[in-house]
Amino acid sequence: MTARVVIIGNGMAGARLAGELHAREGDRKVTVLGAEPHRAYNRILLSTLLAGRIDEPDVELTEAAGHGVDLRSGVRVTAVDRSAREVRTGDGERIGYDHLVLATGARAVVPPLPGLDPANLPERVVPFRTLDDCRRILAATDGARSALVLGGGLLGLEAARGLATRGLATTVVHPREHLMERQLDPTAGAVLAGTLAGFGVTVQLGVSATGVAADASGVRLDLADGRSLRADLLVLSCGVRPDTALAQAAGLTVRRGVVVDDRLRTSDRSISAIGDCAEHDGVLTGLVAPAWAQAQVLADVLTGTDPLARYRPRPVVTRLKAAGIDLASMGDASSGGPDEELTFADPTRGTYARLRIRDERLIGAILLGDNPAVGTVIQLFDRGQPVPSDRRALLLGRALGAVGATPAASPALMPDAATVCQCNTVSKGALVRSWRSGARTVDAVVAATRAGTGCGGCRDAVSGIVDWLSQAESVEVTR
Numbered sequence: 001m002t003a004r005v006v007i008i009g010n011g012m013a014g015a016r017l018a019g020e021l022h023a024r025e026g027d028r029k030v031t032v033l034g035a036e037p038h039r040a041y042n043r044i045l046l047s048t049l050l051a052g053r054i055d056e057p058d059v060e061l062t063e064a065a066g067h068g069v070d071l072r073s074g075v076r077v078t079a080v081d082r083s084a085r086e087v088r089t090g091d092g093e094r095i096g097y098d099h100l101v102l103a104t105g106a107r108a109v110v111p112p113l114p115g116l117d118p119a120n121l122p123e124r125v126v127p128f129r130t131l132d133d134c135r136r137i138l139a140a141t142d143g144a145r146s147a148l149v150l151g152g153g154l155l156g157l158e159a160a161r162g163l164a165t166r167g168l169a170t171t172v173v174h175p176r177e178h179l180m181e182r183q184l185d186p187t188a189g190a191v192l193a194g195t196l197a198g199f200g201v202t203v204q205l206g207v208s209a210t211g212v213a214a215d216a217s218g219v220r221l222d223l224a225d226g227r228s229l230r231a232d233l234l235v236l237s238c239g240v241r242p243d244t245a246l247a248q249a250a251g252l253t254v255r256r257g258v259v260v261d262d263r264l265r266t267s268d269r270s271i272s273a274i275g276d277c278a279e280h281d282g283v284l285t286g287l288v289a290p291a292w293a294q295a296q297v298l299a300d301v302l303t304g305t306d307p308l309a310r311y312r313p314r315p316v317v318t319r320l321k322a323a324g325i326d327l328a329s330m331g332d333a334s335s336g337g338p339d340e341e342l343t344f345a346d347p348t349r350g351t352y353a354r355l356r357i358r359d360e361r362l363i364g365a366i367l368l369g370d371n372p373a374v375g376t377v378i379q380l381f382d383r384g385q386p387v388p389s390d391r392r393a394l395l396l397g398r399a400l401g402a403v404g405a406t407p408a409a410s411p412a413l414m415p416d417a418a419t420v421c422q423c424n425t426v427s428k429g430a431l432v433r434s435w436r437s438g439a440r441t442v443d444a445v446v447a448a449t450r451a452g453t454g455c456g457g458c459r460d461a462v463s464g465i466v467d468w469l470s471q472a473e474s475v476e477v478t479r
């Protein structure tokens with residue numbers, strides 16, 4: 001009998017899983033049910049779309065529709081009947097499954113403020129999570145001169161930079177004492193605020209919003225210190241919450257997310273969960289690299305390609321996708337304790353670097369502005385390699401030999417195991433192997449390896465490696 005796999009959610013995790021299943025041999029019927037009306041799209045690139053650096057068609061993801069994948073957009077699943085092994089859709093259809101996958105993602109948090117009804121937000125008040133949100137923000141910018149962004153985390157700042165690029169006087173309101181407090185220390189936050197000011201983004205720190213009033217002419221945001229800020233639109237960027245409603249109603253174990261084991265199984269062996277809705281080992285990921293890694297493991301397990309495949313979290317590197325602002329943050333770079341700490345700050349140039357080292361290994365770093373060593377630092381962190389004895393060279397990005405080679409500087413010196421694409425976990429060695437297998441252009445290498453198809457931040461590095469390969473007479477690849 002053909003195995004029936006039903007995937008709830010056609011987001012970045014669900015669409016990737018469908019593709020992974022499609023790519024593996026075997027007789028199975030895969031049904032993907034997606035509540036959003038569109039084809040699957042790259043949610044990460046919404047910040048770039050908002051900034052006007054790409055167009056809507058550029059965010060589409062290639063899907064595995066047809067060939068055994070039944071893809072249904074605009075279909076919301078309203079209930080899971082575990083005893084009958086069926087899901088029910090909004091229009092009353094019942095669809096049976098042998099294995100069910102929850103890939104329901106997360107929803108934007110709408111803060112509980114007077115004037116904000118999550119079910120009925122004013123036209124000029126928009127969260128930033130979906131393509132429809134992005135369209136609404138862009139519609140509201142038409143003829144607008146000013147914008148407010150509530151929330152100074154990563155996405156709030158990407159939104160603010162994008163709105164400023166479109167010529168809007170933009171103010172970020174953040175309740176904490178410094179920006180991106182989950183990733184940055186206070187000094188880095190202050191340097192970043194200075195950089196943003198240069199792009200026309202004002203920052204109001206350490207003040208909470210107390211209410212919102214909005215009509216067709218604009219928005220007023222009331223603050224706890226008695227002030228009110230006015231603008232033509234308000235973007236809400238107050239975090240996300242895993243979408244666990246279906247799992248909860250079906251009686252699965254849910255903490256902050258749907259609890260899964262290393263095989264991505266929930267408390268029901270016939271149901272798995274991946275992506276933003278899943279909680280693995282007490283951790284919610286909220287990023288695409290783990291979601292795609294989980295999709296790969298689950299496809300291996302479900303199809304029997306590798307029944308022993310297990311999801312193992314990798315170190316996370318966060319990068320801000322905002323034109324003119326280079327920011328990478330990884331691990332725990334906070335101060336205190338016996339660890340070795342190295343810092344360099346040049347606020348007038350918007351540059352800041354902080355490295356935290358324990359037992360000769362990098363356990364955290366913040367690199368803001370012009371930091372030539374960023375590629376090296378990411379590789380050292382990612383691979384847990386010993387740091388070079390010349391700490392100053394590492395901090396300031398001077399020549400470091402083999403370990404310090406960035407792809408753009410010298411791909412020849414990069415170790416083959418170095419991860420070039422963080423979103424898809426693609427190493428330099430994998431890029432070289434795709435070249436050797438016949439991929440001769442950047443597009444062909446990208447198609448063969450998927451490098452560059454996540455946030456796109458490694459595209460220059462991939463191009464650099466392809467250029468180097470096309471010039472090199474012979475390339476020795478070691479594993």
Ligand SMILES: Cc1cc2nc3c(=O)[nH]c(=O)nc-3n(C[C@H](O)[C@H](O)[C@H](O)COP(=O)(O)OP(=O)(O)OC[C@H]3O[C@@H](n4cnc5c(N)ncnc54)[C@H](O)[C@@H]3O)c2cc1C
Binds near residue numbers: 014034047128286
């Ligand atoms: C603007 C923006 C920028 C980002 N930038 C980055 C970045 O640079 N790097 C990074 O790693 N991550 C980034 N992220 C986070 C990243 O997009 C998420 O981690 C990723 O989308 C998670 O994929 P997912 O499939 O789990 O969830 P989602 O992509 O949210 O997809 C879940 C899908 O399930 C659907 N769904 C939910 N319930 C049902 C139901 N009952 N029936 C049917 N369908 C349902 C939803 O409609 C949605 O389409 C960004 C997010 C945003 C919003």
